[in-house]
Amino acid sequence: MSASPSATSAPDARAQFLNVLSAALHGNTLIKLVLARHVGADETLQRIIAKPLQVKGQPHLSLVYRHQTRDITRNVALEQAEALVAELLPASFRNAHLFDADGEVQLAFSKKGKPMLQRHGAQAPREVAATAAHDREKKRYLDLSRPFLRDLGVTDGQGALIPAMSRKWKQINKFIEVFDHALANAPVAAGQALRVADFGSGKGYLTFAMHDYLRNSLGREAKVMGVELRQDMVELCNAAAGRLEHPGLEFLCGDVRSVVPEAIEVMIALHACDVATDYAIHTGIRCNAAIIMCSPCCHKQIRPQLHSPGLLQPMLQYGLHLGQQAEMLTDSLRALYLEACGYETKVFEFISLEHTNKNKMILAVKRRQAADNTALLEKIAQLKGFYGVQEHCLETLLRADSLI
Template sequence: MPQHSPIRSKEAFFTSLTQLFKDKKVSKLLLSKNRGSDKDLQRIVVRPVLLREQAMLSFVLSFNSRDITKNYTVSDGLAVVHAYLENDFRAAHVYTNEEEIQLELSKKGKASIRIHQVKTPRAAPINEEHNKQKHRFVELSRPYLQALGVTDNEHRVIPSMSRKWKQINKFIEVFSQALSQSPLAADKPMQVVDFGSGKGYLTFAIHDYLHHHLATDSQVTGVELRAQLAELCQQAAQNLEHKGLNFVCGDVKTHAPQHTDVMIALHACDVATDYAIHYGIRANASIIMCSPCCHKQIRPQMHSPDLLQPMLQFGVHLGQQAEMVTDSLRALLLEAHGYQTKVFEFISLEHTNKNKMILATKRKQVVDNTQVLKQIDAIKQFYGIKEHCLQTLLGQ
């Protein structure tokens, strides 16, 4: 907003916002902190688009379990924004090529407005294309992507990082869906721990999503066993001035337990996945995201029935069976401890061809786990399994 015309009221904010939209300077408007009657409505993202050569405003209304898109003319859309700010939302975040403007409204309607200059103003025009580009959960223009070597100076994906770019987008998409199904409020600050954060791609991505997209003051901690990587990521976070993002040297077995809303552990080898899930349950995490790797503990214990021996004489099948049994027991143990669990294919990491993810969200209501515990015992008995690391940890 023009620096010569300071904004001190909600009315002045809206007047300047209207002018910015008419001047085609707004790339995105985010409405958050819903105070209206529809509690399922989490946020609204407004973008300028071009439909049949007419300038329009596209509204994406994000509810707990679905998104709804509505398109308005610029004047009608601005009237809708004004109504939402009057009756439903207490926060607005405006993004232009040169500034980011934040409006916060108190319960009594008093306005607090902050304006941040973009360090590197982008000269690229506002994108008004509609339905021409595949929807992405991460914007290519985000500064951390360039700092981590995913994009170049023109915000284009570096060819050798295209797989990583897809993985980052898919990760945020999965997290966004899990968040909508969890007890967590999307507009409230969260505590996130990422074990085995490595070079920090996904750690930076989730921090940026929580701060930039959801406009929350969340705290994200990357835990990495290799001290040099932890230091490099910490320096990058400081250079980018990412408030609430920290990297520490350690692992899942040594990191001190504390309240955690979201626990992430991708490429956790063998029983490290069990320790990570145990940490998440112990910390009462609402979301647990794990991508297990090898499965050495269960395989030597398994005694398959004679009927299956012709199939299991092939080593690859034996390994796949051990993987299936190990991760099924993990998912069932999460179910038994109050989580709704999914096991599905994810984009494989650069240092392993494994592409499975275990995603667990805390149930909003307590359910009887008697049947699940019986299923766990039956599976162990069928395969002759004496010990499962996660079950042992949970029993201590």
Template sequence: MPTPHDQFFSLVHEHLNQQTLVKLVLGNYLGPITDLVRVQVRPVTIKGQACLSFVHRHQTKDIIKNLPVDEGLKALQSMVGQEFRNAHLLTPSEEIQLAISKKGKATLRFGKSENNESTSQEHNRQKERLLALDRPFLTALGVTDAKQTLIPAMSRKWKQINKFIEVFSSALASSQLAKSPNIHVVDFGSGKGYLTFAIHDYLANSLALNAQVTGVDLKQDMVELGNTAASKLGLQGLRFDHGDVRNYQAGTVNVMIALHACDIATDYAIHMGIRTGADIVMCSPCCHKQIRPQLLSPHPLRPILQHGVHLGQEAEMLTDGLRALLLEACGYDTQVFEFISLEHTNKNKMILATKRASGAPDKAAETLAQIQDIKSFYQIQEHCLESLLKAEGRLPSASSAKTTHSV
């Protein structure tokens, strides 16, 4: 006759195969790790492979390990009864508990489930890309309270953080970094560090990558705030530096982020990304002061652009459009789209660039000619990013671009 332990894991196998396993929770820990509270296990799909995601809940941090199903089941069987005396199996309709007494007697109990979570593998894969509210850093930064419940005033910020991770996750999957175990991210203008902590959590815990994430800010108090929180949480590979994007020495960068850098600070940030060979560049520009005073209102647009609001919108479109084209000339594929504001302003545009794979067609000559045509039409004399790239010899001169265009 099968033991309760065998019966329990037979049910685990059955619900996994039927895709009705919502989650497993292991409790009553007896092992040597003093601050380990419990382990939660969910079925997920990562890069097309069925896996079990183990979340080891400690008092101040979570550690996530994703294992192929067979390997994960072996790990589970070795943990239950040896390190954990309680195991709960949750399905859409019932909760099954395996309880092991101090004397080693195992009992299987069945009850009605009060769980409302979806068991869809597609749903779980989507959730895997987003953050859970019980992440410790959210409490440290004041997004959730001590019970890990969302603070109502932070609901908008919570949505923004998740949206950012969603966009980043998609960019990462389509980039050359998708197969890299080591990633260095630099976040310029990191502020209170909401996104800096979030991207570190996603890379280090959700994806189990060797991630080094650096937040850079001009305000020393924000730097100290971030470093203090990271230290208290015991986070490895996360730090905050005091610095200016114009002269910060970043070393090798894989992902360059700059959200709401004012005016030409965005150009310096993009230049930093290109110069350091970043595979992903993410910018949400703020203010567009450099181009606007240079603009002439060409015929037949003059009657429209006589209105200041239209001229401002035109300056914004041209500044960011030229930034995207300059990135393309330097070997990136770019997207410009509306993004949820991360600072509660109407500045919600994002420039997202991913480096092209080696061997992809060179679009530099054609793109530079397009840039020159646009500048000539609007009589734009200088664009900061273009000047920075030319100063390093990364772009040919305007006359060279015209010659290439006329051939």
């Protein structure tokens, strides 16, 4: 049984609520704060939803201003957040709901401005806390309420995930998770503006997610460029970027050979076909990118060159195995060339085969100090010789620019 809510009606009810908010913020027990019953000048604003988060290692409050047709997110420091909430109650909002580890506290103002403070029983707050704990266990780097997800068809008008887009939603979050870990280890300054190029951006799911995460979740300045061959996709994404107020996000028509940035910190190329992946990696290395993220596709160049070493001939006589060997060799050489160019490189399963069959990722993060690559280049030469490989596109590109 849940305990009955207790109510307090007194002139200092507002002050009591603000004291509870301050204690929850600084005691790290706040789960969520909702400001409702908007009475301010902006008729499109419906409510503000606030949740705690860390920005550059410091506690902040993320405020989502929920409008009729869009959401706007602000990340503010705790002291600024307290002052802002005090300013908004009751001038702009007549209801406030605070959920913390002990339950729910509700502040309501009558039409005459009289405050009423209610403390709700233990059962409902525990359910809220359990839900929050479950959400933390399955950490999501993006919130489903983000406007770009609705505009691109990932969520519906109420901000709920469209079932047919559940796999795409998992891919988006996994991508941002991988990027977040890479950024933590990359040689970029904490306040440095980031330039990002996403080659083969398609409908822009990951491009929008990257821009939104950098600017709204991390509070960093960022210029994100999506590059796509299909003009209709470019126009669709640019229209969405303008409509959703994503400053610093643009989409260009072209590919990795025709659109060559002068300098970038992050290079992304997911599912670039065959040697397009090599051109993308070369662009990242040439631009001295701190992070390179590739998900290769359609490995065609190496297979015709491949001969089966004597011991492996019984195994590689089967076309399927030969194709798998060519794919593994192609991507291993790519990873090794990245290592030779000064990157810490990983090759791993990006997301389960349950969600996509194009699930391999090559992730490279620039080392803070260069190292001698002579021994590594010799091992690469031996590996090529073992399989009879005469040419690898990435090596050709790197040697042409004297990068190895």
